[in-house]
Amino acid sequence: MSERPLSPIVPDDQFNAAHTQPVSRTHAKEEPLMPETMTALFGGTGPDWAxxxxxxxxxxxxxxxxxxxxxxxxxxxxxxLAAADPTSGGTGKEYRAGYEFAGEVAAVGDGVGAPVVGERVMGTTPGSFAQYVLADHRHVLPVPDELAHEEACALPTGLLTEHGALMTAGFRAGQPVLITGATCPAPPG
Incomplete structure (x- = not known):
């Protein structure tokens, strides 16, 4: 089992293709074909993800x-990652890293009417730095057609924070609210 730091996005070329089968576009009750194993990032073993x-x-x-x-x-x-790093006094408790993700639904469990297999979604759940993410169906949103996965994955926590702040403050539909923020395009070249 090799360990090395890696960016949060795990490219397909690092997936162990020997254990893959095509993903079926069926409901989980119909036994979809998915890989047996996947690549994931773990913390708690040192200063970098493994x-x-x-x-x-x-x-x-x-x-x-x-x-x-x-x-x-x-x-x-x-x-x-820092709190779990045993080399600097952290807990050393191993965990699957990540919270926010975007991709396509590969399988659904019993009682899930939406989203459906094949639908593009973004969401938040612990352990999302992996090729396949297990999530509560209520913690995902559809990805608008205009957004790439790389843009959509950064939205869930921010959107939940904004919604929570507005609800805590008692705002209701139709009330004015000031939202401050800034964005700029990427520099040329």
């Missing part, structure tokens, strides 16, 4: 499995 092979999760009731195409890195990910 690349490992792990079993592909299977959805239980109310859950979906998403074939992740992109994952977002945020402050919580870096804080968790």
């Amino acid at each position: 690349v490992r092979q792990a079993p592909v999760p299977q959805p239980g009731p109310g859950q979906i499995v998403v074939r992740a195409r992109a994952a977002a890195l945020n402050n919580a990910d870096a804080s968790m």
